[in-house]
Amino acid sequence: MIRSLPSSPSYRIGYSVYVFLFFMFLVMPLVTISVLAFNDSDFISLPWNGFTLDWFFSATDEREGLFADDGLITSIYVSISTGLIVAAMSTVVGTIAALLFEEEEFRLKGLLYFLALTPLVIPGVILGISILLTATAAGNYIEDTFGADIELFRPSYWLVILGQFSFGATYVMLLVSARLKKFDRTLEEAALSLKATRLEAILYVTIPFLRPAIIGAFVVAFILSFSNINTTIFLIGSDPTLPIDLYSRIRFSSTPVLNAVSFLVVLVISFLAILNFFVSGKKQPS
Amino acid sequence: MKNRTGFNVTFYLLIVPVLIWLITLIVIPHAELFLSSFLVEDDLGDMIFSFGNYIQFFNQKIYWLTFVKTASYAIGVTILAFVIAFPIAFYLTKVTSKKNARFLILLLLIPLWVGELVTVYGWMILLGDNGIINHFLMFIGIINEPVNMLYTDFSMVVGLLYMSMIFMVIPVMSALESMDDSLIEAACDLGASKWAIFTKIIIPYSMPGITSGAIIVFMLVIGDYLAPNLLGGKSSLWFTEQIYNKFLSTFNWNEGAAFGFLLLMLSSGIIWIALKLSGQKLEKVGS
Numbered sequence: 116m117i118r119s120l121p122s123s124p125s126y127r128i129g130y131s132v133y134v135f136l137f138f139m140f141l142v143m144p145l146v147t148i149s150v151l152a153f154n155d156s157d158f159i160s161l162p163w164n165g166f167t168l169d170w171f172f173s174a175t176d177e178r179e180g181l182f183a184d185d186g187l188i189t190s191i192y193v194s195i196s197t198g199l200i201v202a203a204m205s206t207v208v209g210t211i212a213a214l215l216f217e218e219e220e221f222r223l224k225g226l227l228y229f230l231a232l233t234p235l236v237i238p239g240v241i242l243g244i245s246i247l248l249t250a251t252a253a254g255n256y257i258e259d260t261f262g263a264d265i266e267l268f269r270p271s272y273w274l275v276i277l278g279q280f281s282f283g284a285t286y287v288m289l290l291v292s293a294r295l296k297k298f299d300r301t302l303e304e305a306a307l308s309l310k311a312t313r314l315e316a317i318l319y320v321t322i323p324f325l326r327p328a329i330i331g332a333f334v335v336a337f338i339l340s341f342s343n344i345n346t347t348i349f350l351i352g353s354d355p356t357l358p359i360d361l362y363s364r365i366r367f368s369s370t371p372v373l374n375a376v377s378f379l380v381v382l383v384i385s386f387l388a389i390l391n392f393f394v395s396g397k398k399q400p401s
Numbered sequence: 402m403k404n405r406t407g408f409n410v411t412f413y414l415l416i417v418p419v420l421i422w423l424i425t426l427i428v429i430p431h432a433e434l435f436l437s438s439f440l441v442e443d444d445l446g447d448m449i450f451s452f453g454n455y456i457q458f459f460n461q462k463i464y465w466l467t468f469v470k471t472a473s474y475a476i477g478v479t480i481l482a483f484v485i486a487f488p489i490a491f492y493l494t495k496v497t498s499k500k501n502a503r504f505l506i507l508l509l510l511i512p513l514w515v516g517e518l519v520t521v522y523g524w525m526i527l528l529g530d531n532g533i534i535n536h537f538l539m540f541i542g543i544i545n546e547p548v549n550m551l552y553t554d555f556s557m558v559v560g561l562l563y564m565s566m567i568f569m570v571i572p573v574m575s576a577l578e579s580m581d582d583s584l585i586e587a588a589c590d591l592g593a594s595k596w597a598i599f600t601k602i603i604i605p606y607s608m609p610g611i612t613s614g615a616i617i618v619f620m621l622v623i624g625d626y627l628a629p630n631l632l633g634g635k636s637s638l639w640f641t642e643q644i645y646n647k648f649l650s651t652f653n654w655n656e657g658a659a660f661g662f663l664l665l666m667l668s669s670g671i672i673w674i675a676l677k678l679s680g681q682k683l684e685k686v687g688s
Contacts, residue, residue: 252437
């Protein structure tokens, strides 16, 4: 049953087969997409017509490869820049929140901590529509009162960033808190007794200790932003992120160029996952 | 004294950004969602207070039927995710070597990080009439013509399970990790059957992890849009699709807000019941 106990061969084999099937189920969609990205066919499915790189590099009218498709390149760029900004904001505020909730005592701490956790259990759709409603109401109010039209309050690039940041900070907070719990508080006290201010103690003692968790959390926040669709779809303006662009393409016309993009995403994410795995040195939730 | 003031400045430096985040992006938007769900346009085009949006929900059968269907499917998928994921979590923590487990956990995380859209697209290719699975089944001769799998409730459930089950594996794993193997060894020495060990020791011990997992899976499934929309058939309406339509097709935002608020009530209600039944706190779910 467990490592130290003997078990019957049929039980062991049955269990291994189950685990094998589970991981097959897990990788099947990704492998399929990746393989078909190189299929020399105009349709996204079988049969296999031979190997081609057309769906990456071709620039003819019949076959517009990924790197010739300006729309796709733009949405990839939008996704990356959105992801970097969201990750930076989430990392700063999430780390601050972790320090606040782990190290300070104040009134209403329980309530604030509860609020900080709610994005974990609020469906992304709800976050999207409530931020959309609020931004629009605020935008209308400002336009009526001051006659100014502010882009942030309309569905736009920056509103997407705010929407994704609203839950990104929560994940960063949890990842950084987990490491902060292992922090030896006497190190900070030592710094304080050596006449460091508390802020200096945090900046020069605590933050360096947290660095692996902070880097890991940055990567997680980037990935959350990069793959998000539930919240983003309500806040998107004129420049779609990659998932939104792919979503509208899938609904209307699918060509293997979608596989080519997906393959790139799988490649980059796998690389980031492995990187994060070694940097943080331990598994990360979500 | 100097230290004392320094302490306070730091405290404000920490609390102000957090307050701005939580008030502007969590508290106010949800208050706004709640308030605008009670507004309807009257004959003069002014917004007035009314329960009309909610009355509309109960009057139109399609709305509350979708609501009930979404809730019951989400509960079903959560149970399925538990059944499928529990042996995997157990395998990764207690059966296989640490080194294997590390590799397999990485494998588990990749589909999650690649994002739902790409994996849903993968399932569309796999399950289609002309898809890989039908090709394979016909090739080995189990079936003679393609089985219709895509655009059914089946494909929708596959997609929902696929994107959510990892959130059952991880919390259960962290519960099982802290479990002392000698509990199982002792039970085994005393002659307990596998089933007894499973139901009397392993399940109760991992209950906090199971609750966390179930809450997150349920929330993700109930709030999911892509799997029902791209993998589900015409009849597999999901409540998020209704909200989406209200916001982006018919532009009746106030009714959409009411629907959103109902979805929020449903998810918080079920999560609250789950926490009460298991005696856990939300604070534990996060960790």
